[in-house]
Amino acid sequence: VTGLRPAQIRVIFKLCLQFGSYPHPLAYMEWFMPLNGRPDPVSGMFTINRST
Numbered sequence: 001v002t003g004l005r006p007a008q009i010r011v012i013f014k015l016c017l018q019f020g021s022y023p024h025p026l027a028y029m030e031w032f033m034p035l036n037g038r039p040d041p042v043s044g045m046f047t048i049n050r051s052t
Helices: none
Strands: 007-013 026-031
Touching: none
Parallel strands: none
Antiparallel strands: 007 026
């Protein structure tokens, strides 16, 4: 998992026809800092921080 970057999808949307004819949905995502490879010893879960 070292180096993986978690993300949170905030919204999935399509563009209006006035912006062109792109047929696929788009996603707005918020990224987090890369995982450091060391989960919490008690919970076994990774601690993540939002990317700036």
